[in-house]
Amino acid sequence: MTTNPLLIFIAAFIVNNIILIRYLGLCPFFGVSTTLTTAFGMSTACLFVMLIATWVTWTIYHFLLLPLDLIFLRTAVFILIIATLVQFVEIFLKKNFKALYSAMGIYLPLITTNCAILAVTFLAIDYRFSLILATIFALGNALGFGLVIVLFSAIRERLEFAPLSRSFKGYPIAFIAASLVALAFLGFIGLFGLPL
Amino acid sequence: MSVFFKSIITLGGLGLCLGVALAFIFKKLAVAGSELEKQIKAALPGSNCGACGFPGCAVYAEKIVKENLPINKCLPGGKEVLEKLGKIMGKDLDALEHKIAALICRGGKDECRERFIYDGGTDCRQAYLMHGGNKSCVFGCVGLGHCASVCPFGAIKMNKNRQPVINDKKCTACGICVKQCPKDVLVLIPRTKLVYLACVSQDKGKAVKDVCTVGCFTCNICIRACPYNALTMKGNLPVMDFNKCTDCGICVHRCPTDSYLDRAKARPYAFISSACTGCGECVKVCQFKAIEGSPEQRHKGIIAKCIGCGECFNACPVRAITMAGALGHQTRTA
């Protein structure tokens, strides 16, 4: 992967968008994106957790697992950290930032099973990024996640009124709309020479 | 073997310190009575419908614990949830009047013609944007089924006449349809209330008559007919005082345009027993001439005409009349 931070950001943000191109984070994507406010709440929560998760897992991997040659523990350790991290963040927010918690608190338990977070931590390790590059990569992915979810929730709100046959209402039309949005995002391949 | 020990120490160590940290966090930040809150949350139906006015059962449970709110705000839960909460909170059960959603407009496709042909989005809120819908009665129900689509319990179905039909069993009075209806033609009435006025048109009598065959055009017959004077005219619509009204059903039958609706499944009829002394009190009281008989002779009720309003039952000095042949009415003595 390129090491130019701007290219990494754009690759993570648009070209290899984590939802539409890498198929990750679909469960929350279809679950939460019914209204704009929930979508926005979810994406801020994801941004928050993704950044912290990347920092913690990166340091643990490079200073604990790698020297001890315990790479096989990677999956277990990372997901354990993310799960407890989410509970910490939830309780921490509930205690200190009540307003923020009421806006985004209910999405935090959802995040533990969000494939996007764990995937970002894994990819940051697989691409052998330094900590700064890993942060930029996580930021790009989180914003990409947020962009697509917010953009898509606007579409879905409009879909509420579309005259549809009963069997297409709800998820089917959401999937087909997602397919069109994904088609649009495919156009970004090769932007600045970034591969798929 | 060293890999074995190394992995034990790392993962084990991590698990331990995370566990301790979690335990510490839980202890320090344990919300008082979180146990109680969890119990309440388990008792609530969990459908997060918002009828209690809070964005979800969890929040309502929290409010009950923290701000000691009354426990009967959960309408869909109905009695069982109320009892469960009562048990948990050990409070007395001041049951809130259980309500049900009701449509107060009878102007369907056949009764109320359309002002213009509307071919837009199939949602009442969209139709409402076009001059309040294509019904010639501006106040009436547009009939595009938004309430049906929004009802979380599937209690509302649209009938052929493009009017919502509310299923008593499924409706939990969560009030979402009432809030969502752009024309405000759905209201919550107490579940035990059988008779209600089904018209919201504030137009003058003549204007209502032009547009709708079942609209109330303020003829005042019902107000005069009501023996309990529970109806008073306000603006162009009679307003029913639910405390005075005994659901006798007289207004339903006396109303020339059937603007009133009767939710009773069946109505009884008056049966005059042999104890009748023929005093004729009941004949004076009966507004539907459903009792006949010569004075001092045993009178006889005409089942076809009798609407089961129970006025004769109340008026009879010798208690010779019994209301027969219907479900709940006998219990509703005056």
Next chain:
Amino acid sequence: MRNKKSKRLQYLFNGIILENPILILMIGLCPALATSTTAKDAFGMSVATSFVLICSNIVVSLIRKFVPESVRIPIFIIIISTFVTIVDYTMQAYVPTLYRVLGVFVPLIVVNCMILGRAEAFAYQHNIFDSFLDGLGKAVGFTLVLVIMSIIREYFSTGEIFGFVIGPRFIISQPMLFMIFPPGAFLLIGLLKAFINKFIIKPEPTD
């Protein structure tokens, strides 16, 4: 005893159609779309996921009495990630080609919402045999949908199914690349969901 037995069978069979994880419960979508480009990989992925799902269901229901309620999610996650790592490394050792194709999606089985979902929603309350049946049912349902999707997608994109050339001439010379890329996957699962809605009308869940 009779309804107990039928209830058990119910756990098994409704996992396949009535409560199919992907099409009805809408969980476990990420691997379904990602790895269903070719039938071989899809089958490999679903076998791996099924193994993890069934084992974690069994173990979770095994220890459900000792797990304190407040810390149950981390414990479930450890159990699931253990099984995933086992699958991960056995695949790397014995089926390297399939492993390289599935790539990052093998470790991602651990966050497959279906497994944690079933563990928490079902295995945590039911005994071992029921959990096993439920896991089996959901696994078969998951595999079924994955294989169907991958057959369709592979057929249109390369004219082959499981590697055997079946497609008529025009498919091979002008393959439908749309099906390989993400838009095709989304479209296909949308159509499948509509098909399910049409024929297996499941009343909308109340909440």
Next chain:
Amino acid sequence: MKSLSWMAISLFIVCLIAAGLLSRVYTVTKIQIEKQKQDGIQKQLSQVLPEAVSFRETIDDTLWLGFDKDNQQIGIVFRTAWQGYAGPIPILVGLGNDTVIRKIYIASAAEGLKETPGLGFKIRETSFLEQFYNKMYKEIQLVKDGGTIHAITASTISSNAVINGIRAGIERFQSNLDGDTNSVQDLQIDTTTGATESDYEK
């Protein structure tokens, strides 16, 4: 207090069991993975340079020297890559001492080939690869550039990538051939167009 300490202990116990189990699995599968990786490479090398019996790796994972029975170096195998349509195309080339390509092998999708699926994979079909077998450096060119290679219709980018990859590889690693390397030295390589006026014809 008991429930809280039990919370931490239960997590600790589960982690212990998981760690123990995983380390056992890891040690068992590690040997197998290593063996797998090794004979995977051996298989590819012998596939590309059939005459060689044994190989010696000189540059990590990019250059191997091939030896026959009596340990004479008879050729080299090198790995080169070129930017294709959707990503780098890794190619393994077997080159005899006489700078004639024996065979080439392109990594399949399983080995991470990121070409456009369907069209891009055509470069792996033997019909295309055969054009490169037993060819000299000079001949590795598109027909229109004076070589003998016909590009695949509708995937010119990938075909070009393969050709450029092989040419770059040969230019870089030919010094490792031990045969009469002097005849190779006086190749005047015009790097811009890649065309060369080698005096090979004599």
